[in-house]
Amino acid sequence: MTQFDETFDWVVVGSGAGSMASALLMKQAGKTVVILEKAQWIGGTTAKSGGVMWIPGNRFMDPGEDSLERACQYLDAVVPDDAESPGTSPARRRTYAVEAPKMLDFIVSQGVRMERGSRFWPDYYDELPGGMKTSRTVTALPFDKNELGKEWAGKLRQGFAEVPVKLDDAMKLPFAKHSWAIKRLIVGIGFKIILGKLTGKHWVTAGAALQGRMLKAVLDNQAADIRVNSPVSEVIMEGEKAVGVVTEKDGRPWRIGARLGILMNAGGFSMNQAMRDTYMPGTQSKWSNGIETDTGDMHRELAAKGAALAQMDQMVGFQMTDAPGWDTDYVKPGTQSTTAKPHAIQVDQSGLRYMNEGGSYEAFCETMLVRNRTVPAVPSWAILDQQYMDEYAVAGKGTAKKNMAKWLASGWMRKADTVGELAGIIGVPPGSLETTVARWNGFVRGGRDEDFQRGERAYDNFLGDPFFKDGPNQTMGMIDKAPFYAFPVYPGDVGTYGGVVCDCDSRVLREDGSAIEGLYACGVTTASPMGRVYPGAGASVGPSMTFGWIAAKHAAGLGNQVF
Template sequence: MTEFDETFDWVVVGSGAGSMASALLMKQAGKSVVILEKSPWVGGTTAKSGGVMWIPNNRFMVPGEDSFEQACEYLDAVVPDGENSPGTSPERRRTYASEAPKMLDFIVSQGVAMERGSSFWPDYYDELPGGVKTSRTVTAVPFDKNELGKLWAARLRQGFAEVPVKLDDGMKLPFARHSWAIRMLLVRIGLKIIAGKLTGKHWVTAGAALQGRMLKAVLGKEAADIRLEAPVSEVIMEAGKALGVVTVKDGKLWRIGARLGVLINAGGFSQNQSMRDRYMPGTRAAWSNGIESDTGDMHAELERKGAVLAQMDQMVGFQMSEAPGWDSDYVKPGTQSTTGKPHAIQVDQTGVRYLNEGGSYEEFCENMLVRNRTVPAIPSWAIMDQQYMDEYAVAGKGMAKKNMATWLASGWMRQADTIEALGQQIGVPSAALKATVERWNGFVRGGRDEDFHRGERAYDNWLGDPYFKDGPNACMGTIEKGPFYAIPIVPGDVGTYGGVVCDCDSRVLKADGSPIEGLYACGVSTASPMGRVYPGAGASVGPSMTFGWIAAKHAAGLDNQL
């Protein structure tokens, strides 16, 4: 019988949003909780992310705008079942559609301020049955992390947007010159930043706001003992049951027992290149926006303990470019907003267009990887003209007028007076590239992308330019005004999307389909309940929080009470 150095009711590995949600529920049930985080910061990948939650039929939606039945219809339409997607099933998807709104209500009841992400943030496949063209997204209200106190404010992982602006408002700012309302929004944000500095506030938004607010709730309710730089090396098992973990305390191995269970929410393996080479060849850790501690330790440990790993070739793709400074950027330069705008397309190394440049970033990168198996497509090339450069920022690196000389000098951006000459510069057959651009221009003039249907989804147009009037929709514009430009695009990501297979109660399953007693998991430590698809913004954070909450509910015996 294992002897433990100390024992808690609930032992949580990792400090992502699902961990915090589970701790708050365990506190309400009167149980003791320890959260073990191997890094020096609280928040996990969630804190660095957009912090968006995809929550169908949530409290912020207009009555009649959504329903449990509509959400299930959509998930069934977009998420295929099959042997290669054991993380999902009709039962797990229905569990999510039913429990996610309840989880959100519980979190709000704990004092965590949430709001609708936007009234217009469409599902990624909104044209399918059950899809919503408005928004199922939920985000945290911007947060002054100084509310955590000096000690914990310093321990909250850095977010990607440490300003007092809502995520969806931030997306409007590039169009300020077209709208007085957006200009006034920019002024209000500027005044709030100034006021914050004068009053000693440190505003964060997106994922850092979510995790800051969750951390404040956990600390305020004394819901968990949170320990940093406390890596877990082993799940202690006896007679097929998880009894605790081996961690580190004061530089020594430390055994912590778990009366009710162990929850693994330790992130993915985005920074483990050897695992990437094994499961998703052609991808690079250097292209990932995953956090440095995302090394797959618990994936390997759970597999040793009899769990089944699945969907390991999946990642939450986020196309990016090796723009100047990319290797030292805290957030790698994403290009979704580049190729999704008018006057831009993407081609492979043969000069052929092969995807819808708008749409889901996960599908975009999956298409790149699939294409590359038969035709060189990593890197691919974004092709733009002067119309684009006059109007839009490039890869989050600012406007061309200010940065063009640096971009061209670095060799990252290529420029030529003709499409044929641009093809020569990037090593793409000139005739093929010219034919592709002419075909695209014909689609724009004809009002329809006959190859990949760009602009036929509400989401495609949301990524475009709402003020664009010269094409058939908000994301299709001709490429005809020289000079012409190209930048390389690679399949980056915001994290991996595969892990252990779990049941509807978040219990980790063995190969025979039976649960490992006392062992639970959520987040990207698991094979996603969304299978191999990303149905909408927040399809990682929402399920992580929900299934972490479900795990605690099951372990505490509260299944029929919430």
């Protein structure tokens, strides 16, 4: 028998949202829990993310708006089942659709305040059977992290938006000049910021709000012993069973036993360039919005203990650009909503369009990498005209009016009086780019993107301009007003999407399909239950929370008990 320094019922590696959900359920079952976080901050990638959960049939939707059958129809239409995607299956997707709303109800019952992410945040493939053109998204309400107390407030990982604004409202702000309602919203946010400073509040939103609220629920319920600076180096096995882990305490190895099981929610490997080179060549850690501790430690350790790894070539792509300051930015400058706006397209290094510039960020970056195998496409080039620059911000870096001189001086932004001249500056064949722009303008005049159907999905238009009236939809506008501009676009990401294969109970599986007793996993430590596709906003956080919760139910022997 292994000698342990201490023992808990449930040992959790990593402090993402799935970890917190599992701890809260274990507390309800009367079990002891320890959460071991490698970093000095709590929250994992979830805290840095948008914190959106994709949850079909959730409590915030209108009665009859969604159903289990419709959700499964959509997932089955979007997610292919093949030998290359063993992390998914019809059974596992159905398990998610059944359990996710229950998980949400439980989390809300624990005092975590949630709301519908938006009434208009369509599924990424909303045109497919079962797809929703409204919204299946759920987000946490903005959170004053000082509610955690001085000790824990300082341990919550920084979010990307530390202001008192709902995520849905934040996405409306760029269009303020078109709407008095949005102007009033900005005034209200400003008032809350000032009031917050006067009253000693520290507001966070998006993923940091979700993780702040989850952490507070865990602390309020005394659901777990949470430890930072506690990396796990080894899973301890007794025969075929996982019985504990080796972590660190006071600078020395510390062995913790697990009576019921171990939950691995240790993140991905986005910051491990060697693993990226092996599994997803052509991608770079420097383009990633992953967190510094995402180095794949537990991927390697679980594989060494016999776990099957799969879908390791997948990432949650999020296109980005190397705008000034990108290398030190906490969040890399994303270009998803840039190239999906009117008066913008994207071309490869031959000067050709090769995709719908709207749609899923995961599909966008996957398409870029696939294109690059035959035609140089990394980087690709965003092509815009003066109409774009007069109307919109660029890659989260502000407006052209305020920043163009700096952008041009840095060499990041390129500018020319004609499309042909711009082509020469960025090194693509002038005739090719001229033909591509002329073809695009013809599509705008004709009312349809004949090549890639941009704007025919509700989600494409979600990324566009709701106030744009000069094109066939909210994302298609002419590129015909000089001068013309270009900047490079790279296949960035918000994390990797492959890992250990799990069953419907979140048990980690071997290559032969048998479960490793005592070992569970969720989040991006696993091969995604969504396979190689991202069905909608929150298709990482939602499954992480749900399958972490499912793991706790199974390990505690709770079956279908309702809390």
